[in-house]
Structures are given as structure tokens and as C-alpha cells.
Amino acid sequence: MCLAVPGQVKDIFEAGGTRMGRVNFGGITKEVCLAYLPDIRVGDYTIVHVGFAISKIDEESAEKTLQMFHDLGLLEEELGGVT
Amino acid sequence: MKYLNEFRDGETAQKLFREIARVTTKPWALMEVCGGQTHSIIRNGIDQLLPAGIELIHGPGCPVCVTPLEMIDKALAIASKPGVIFSSFGDMLRVPGSEKDLFRIKGEGADVRIVYSPLDALKIARENAGRQVVFFGIGFETTAPANAMAVSLAAKERLDNFSVLISHVLVPPAMEAIMTSPINRVQAFLAAGHVCSVMGYWQYPLLAERHGVPVVITGFEPLDVLDGIRRAVIQLEAGTHEVENAYGRVVSFEGNKPAQEMLARVFEVTDRVWRGIGMIPKSGWRLSREYRDYDAEYRFEVSGLVTKESPLCRSGEVLQGAIKPTECPAFGTVCTPRSPLGATMVSSEGACAAYYNYGRFVNIVDMAIA
Numbered sequence: 001m002c003l004a005v006p007g008q009v010k011d012i013f014e015a016g017g018t019r020m021g022r023v024n025f026g027g028i029t030k031e032v033c034l035a036y037l038p039d040i041r042v043g044d045y046t047i048v049h050v051g052f053a054i055s056k057i058d059e060e061s062a063e064k065t066l067q068m069f070h071d072l073g074l075l076e077e078e079l080g081g082v083t
Numbered sequence: 084m085k086y087l088n089e090f091r092d093g094e095t096a097q098k099l100f101r102e103i104a105r106v107t108t109k110p111w112a113l114m115e116v117c118g119g120q121t122h123s124i125i126r127n128g129i130d131q132l133l134p135a136g137i138e139l140i141h142g143p144g145c146p147v148c149v150t151p152l153e154m155i156d157k158a159l160a161i162a163s164k165p166g167v168i169f170s171s172f173g174d175m176l177r178v179p180g181s182e183k184d185l186f187r188i189k190g191e192g193a194d195v196r197i198v199y200s201p202l203d204a205l206k207i208a209r210e211n212a213g214r215q216v217v218f219f220g221i222g223f224e225t226t227a228p229a230n231a232m233a234v235s236l237a238a239k240e241r242l243d244n245f246s247v248l249i250s251h252v253l254v255p256p257a258m259e260a261i262m263t264s265p266i267n268r269v270q271a272f273l274a275a276g277h278v279c280s281v282m283g284y285w286q287y288p289l290l291a292e293r294h295g296v297p298v299v300i301t302g303f304e305p306l307d308v309l310d311g312i313r314r315a316v317i318q319l320e321a322g323t324h325e326v327e328n329a330y331g332r333v334v335s336f337e338g339n340k341p342a343q344e345m346l347a348r349v350f351e352v353t354d355r356v357w358r359g360i361g362m363i364p365k366s367g368w369r370l371s372r373e374y375r376d377y378d379a380e381y382r383f384e385v386s387g388l389v390t391k392e393s394p395l396c397r398s399g400e401v402l403q404g405a406i407k408p409t410e411c412p413a414f415g416t417v418c419t420p421r422s423p424l425g426a427t428m429v430s431s432e433g434a435c436a437a438y439y440n441y442g443r444f445v446n447i448v449d450m451a452i453a
Binding site: 002004005006008016017019023025026033035036037038045047049050051052054057058059061062064065066069070073074075 | 084085086087089095098099101102105117118144146170175199200201202203222223225226228229232236239240275278280281303306310331332333334336339341344345417432
């Protein structure tokens with residue numbers, strides 16, 4: 001139910017006074033309500049749930065997490081190699 | 084897809100499994116709150132690859148599963164009224180009411196329509212001015228901003244033929260109820276990442292402190308779930324109970340402010356019955372006074388309903404983590420996703436449906452003995 005999918009904002013427009021946009025999900029484009037993300041720009045990534053963008057993806061944080069995964073266990077492996 | 088595939092990498096998953104095994108010295112019981120996380124765990128076999136002694140208790144975070152039976156019966160009563168178009172997310176259609184479900188009455192001639200978004204229901208209302216269009220507004224804090232927006236737009240446009248049957252539930256009061264339950268075994272929470280993307284996680288330090296329970300905000304991809312488990316186990320082993328964010332790319336401490344402002348305007352907190360669990364104080368939202376004209380419960384006369392739950396179904400115990408789905412005698416025999424006795428067998432996020440769909444017909448313990 002709380003499934004939300006990441007996609008990239010392709011364009012932004014107004015429809016009946018509501019901030020809308022088209023979001024690309026790996027090749028499939030859908031119309032999405034952007035009213036809750038007033039600062040999101042074309043090219044940004046967002047998480048979309050039932051037709052609403054609810055959070056802008058923090059790309060820096062994503063990179064940090066992936067780097068942390070990469071570094072994980074490196075120290076132990078090195079120490080393990082010594083003993 | 085970017086921000087999906089990187090968080091599904093098999094080699095990194097193995098590394099995280101090794102890390103979890105390295106930091107684990109004692110048995111621990113962790114609850115993943117959200118049904119989406121349960122789905123990810125069972126689908127990817129995460130629970131079967133963890134060190135023996137790390138148990139994942141599946142939480143009540145499946146809105147379809149906990150929508151009270153009385154509300155399903157109300158939906159059925161409203162949808163059966165002549166001239167009504169009843170719209171709903173697809174997974175509500177097979178949820179058993181006392182006697183029927185929405186699919187059944189659709190087959191009998193009721194105009195029940197599946198929509199992807201509440202904005203689609205609004206569109207149906209605009210196109211059918213002469214008919215009453217009702218949307219079944221269920222969900223946790225993740226879905227509530229969408230439903231609130233639909234109501235707000237309807238009021239703005241004076242769409243008088245639109246109304247919503249609201250049954251929203253809130254996650255933090257449920258976590259509180261779990262921790263104070265006499266049958267509780269939960270020692271750490273993997274909190275629901277998308278709920279927190281809307282609400283932030285400023286609500287949790289108090290809960291963590293009061294119950295001495297670590298809370299790790301956790302995402303849904305396999306690596307997200309594994310990192311949540313890793314962080315929770317590290318805390319349990321160290322005897323700490325901090326609130327940690329393992330889903331920083333999506334969740335911030337304060338959450339989505341514009342969405343929270345809309346929620347505060349459109350909804351007000353109410354006591355809510357959770358199917359299979361019972362009444363949890365202040366655990367739901369209903370429409371605020373300002374928007375009550377759009378409340379289907381007020382618009383349509385639906386009272387005098389007598390609810391009847393299946394005597395065989397043990398979904399309440401499953402939802403509270405007291406038993407695993409396979410411990411219910413009805414599981415996979417008289418209760419299947421095609422003819423479910425309880426809502427946990429309906430939604431793809433219900434623990435029973437996840438176990439059934441991924442072929443978990445026996446307990447891991449039983450398999451080990453065999």
C-alpha cells in the first residue's frame with residue numbers, strides 16, 4: 001500500500017491551479033501531482049505514491065549510503081588478513 | 084532504474100549479511116512495521132539468510148489488512164445504493180466484509196471502479212455530475228496527503244457529488260500499542276520509511292526513550308532492509324535505543340511540510356478500530372469539521388450494521404506478531420488469496436499473502452527438524 005517508486009521529473013506545468021508534472025519511471029512516463037514538492041525542478045528524482053510526489057530524492061545521501069555499503073567490512077577484512 | 088537497481092545488488096547484500104552475522108552474539112526480535120517491508124523480506128528470502136536467532140516479526144503496517152470490518156461493510160452498503168459510483172484502490176476489492184466483498188457486489192451490478200489515484204476518482208466525479216461518486220480513502224500517513232488533496236480540490240471546485248469514506252490509520256500510536264501489549268516480544272523497530280517521508284521522524288525519540296527500544300527508519304529495497312537490520316542489531320548488542328535514519332535519500336527529520344499542513348487542515352485525529360487488533364486511541368484520521376460535507380459516512384445513511392468475522396481466521400494474532408501465518412490452520416487450506424478469510428491474505432503486503440505467494444508453506448523450524 002505504501003509502495004512508492006522513484007522517477008525523474010521530465011516537465012512541470014499547472015492544471016486547474018495545481019502543480020503537476022510528468023515523471024519518467026525507467027521508460028514509462030506518468031502524470032503526477034507535484035503540489036507537495038514546491039521546490040522540485042526538472043531533472044530531479046522523486047518518490048511517487050498513488051500519483052503524488054511525496055519526497056525529493058537526496059542524491060548526495062544516496063551516494064553516501066552506497067559508499068558506506070562499499071566500505072563496509074573493509075577494515076575487518078584487512079585486520080582478518082593480518083591475524 | 085536509478086535508485087532501485089543499486090539497492091538490489093546481490094554482492095552488497097552478501098556483504099551486509101556477513102556484517103549482520105559478525106555483529107550478532109545473541110538472539111533478537113525485530114519488527115518491520117510496514118507490509119511493504121514484509122513483502123520485500125519474504126520475496127527476497129531475507130529472513131531465511133539471517134543468523135539463527137534474529138527473528139523478524141511482521142508488523143501491522145498493511146492498511147488494507149487493518150481497515151475495520153465495519154468500514155468494509157459500510158463501503159459495501161454505500162456501493163450498493165442505486166446511482167452510486169464507488170471507487171477504490173484495487174486491493175480493497177477482495178477484502179472480505181461480513182457477508183460479501185466489493186468484487187462480489189460489482190458482479191451483482193454495483194458500479195465499483197478501481198482507481199490508481201484519488202485524483203482519478205475526482206475526475207470520475209467531474210464527468211458524472213448527475214451521480215454520487217464515493218472514494219474509499221484508506222491508508223497510512225503515506226497515502227493521506229493524496230486523499231486530503233482530493234477532498235481539498237473537491238471543496239475548491241464545489242464538486243458536490245464527490246465524497247470520501249475515510250478510514251485512515253496512524254503508525255506511531257500502533258507502535259506504542261505494540262510496545263505496551265502484554266504479549267509484546269518486539270525489541271527493535273524498523274520504522275516505515277514512506278510514512279516517515281511524509282511525517283518525518285521527530286515523533287520517535289520519545290517512543291524509543293520510553294520503551295528503551297531502538298528505532299531505525301528503514302526503506303524497502305533489499306539493501307535498505309538489510310541495513311536497517313544491521314543498524315538495529317548493532318544498537319541491541321550495545322544496549323542503546325537511538326532513533327536512526329537508514330533511508331536518508333528519501334526521509335528527513337521534519338518530513339514533508341506542505342503535506343503536513345494540508346493534513347492538519349483536512350483531517351482531525353480520532354480513535355480507530357484496527358481489524359484484528361481492536362481500538363487504538365488517537366490512531367486514525369477523519370475529515371475535520373470544515374470538510375465534513377465531503378464525508379460519505381455523513382452523506383449516506385449507513386447504520387445498524389452487524390459485523391461478523393470468520394471464526395477460523397487468526398489474522399489478529401498475525402498482525403500483532405504473535406504467530407506466523409503458517410501457524411494458522413486455515414492458512415493455504417480454506418484461506419487462500421483467491422478466497423481469503425481475512426484481510427492479511429488479500430493485500431500483497433499482508434503477511435499471509437506474502438507467505439502464500441512466495442511458497443512459504445512450512446515453518447523454517449519445521450524444515451530444519453525435517
